[in-house]
Amino acid sequence: MFSPCKASWCRLAVWLAAGGIILLVVLVLVVLAIFGSHPCAGALENCDEFRAICASYNGDHQFFYSHCDMLRENCLTGSDWQRDHYNHCNVNV
Structure with missing residues (x-):
């Protein structure tokens, strides 16, 4: 059976990976909000x-x-x- 990591470095790596993914999603949303709408749309x-x-x-x-x-x-x-x-x-x- 799969067991979650118990080493402190393993948990840190999981948190860093999750934080990186969340940061990337937020960055993409901000870029789309700024540049996503075409200036001629309205x-x-x-x-x-x-x-x-x-x-x-x-x-x-x-x-x-x-x-x-x-x-x-x-x-x-x-x-x-x-x-x-x-x-x-x-x-x-």
Whole structure:
């Protein structure tokens, strides 16, 4: 029959292993809490899917069929398209 360790070093090793596992689990949970949620997760919840937008980024201008499309493009590519209030897209927005 299996008997638990009775030596003090054996019990210490078991406690250290258990403590290490618990510390690792806590560390993983903290990292997931900090980096787990995508920064764009809430951006698409409050967008206007019917508002067309002319946007600019690094001197380029682009027409997006909706505000959601512009935000989705920003999230997927890491770009920073912003609404172009001067309307350089040559369309009526």
